[in-house]
Amino acid sequence: MNPHAKIYVAGHRGLAGSAIVRRLQAVGCDNLLLRTHTELDLTNQAAVDAFFAAERPEYVFLAAAKVGGIQANNLYPAEFIRDNLAIQTNVIHAAWSNGASKLLFLGSSCIYPKFAPQPMPESCLLTGELEPTNEWYAIAKIAGIKMCQAYRKQYGFDAISLMPTNLYGPGDNFNLENSHVLPALLRKFHEAKERGDAEVVMWGTGTPRREFMHVDDLGDAAVFLMQNYSDEAFVNVGVGEDVTIRELGQLVGEVVGFRGKIVQDLSKPDGTPRKLMDVDRLSALGWKARIALRDGVAETYQWFVEHYAK
Incomplete structure (x- = not known):
């Protein structure tokens, strides 16, 4: 090209x-x-x-x-x-x-x-x-x-x-009404930390893998x-490779600095048990993803704080 x-x-x-x-x-x-x-x-x-x-x-x-x-x-x-x-x-x-x-x-x-x-x-x-x-x-x-x-x-x-x-990643949708799970969790944990909440409630069992x-x-x-x-x-x-939603929540909590508990609302649905791509x-062809999930979440959280949380 x-x-x-x-x-x-x-x-x-x-x-x-x-x-x-x-x-x-x-x-x-x-x-x-x-x-x-x-x-x-x-x-x-x-x-x-x-x-x-x-x-x-x-x-x-x-x-x-x-x-x-x-x-x-x-x-x-x-x-x-x-x-x-x-x-x-x-x-x-x-x-x-x-x-x-x-x-x-x-x-x-x-x-x-x-x-x-x-x-x-x-x-x-x-x-x-x-x-x-x-x-x-x-x-x-x-x-x-x-x-x-x-x-x-x-x-x-x-x-x-x-x-x-x-x-x-940067530029994601953080609207809790229609965003995907990862940006929604970033915002949820951030706002819980800012308010000093003792816990964050996550939907379902936390066992589905994404x-x-x-x-x-x-x-x-x-x-x-x-x-x-x-x-x-x-x-x-x-x-x-994938992680459970529970593991994702724990990772997001660590990145955000939330010190409270994660509570699972078992009355809410889990959705599809697993969605993983065969790559x-x-x-x-010789290509492999390079950005580790923790590093990527940390970068995205920094972008959220600078551009969206305000």
């Missing part, structure tokens, strides 16, 4: 997109095309076509998406499937039709069946029912994978797809795959 080529990062303000931008800048890429939603509505086909015709980027990182938690998926299923299908269709087609050399599509681990084998290999896609609470988003992401494969098969377009595990990857590792993997991978098979991107395909 020529560092002076035009590189378009769709969704550059999001958690994943901003990490991709940081990594591209770190390796010397100096001709990045970045547009906010106000400047370019990716659900507008005419606007996307006009942008690609005018700028003709050589490389495209498609990290833009309409995202949200369980509540948002349940409340707005039509928007989740419509907007994500529109974004993907418009960007992938415009990239191909305007001569882009390569496109990388960013998916999600929610594409896998609810009862997928653990760790989840790429081969288990479409082998079972999806998790009902986010099937609208998952179906859109599966369609994105298939569109990349179809454009490669019919047109020879070099489109690749990667599926990241649970991400966290995998967490710092978003800067994702940014590194995305640039690595753009430079070193070309195949229709999509690639899981994760760390290849053998990625490892065979």
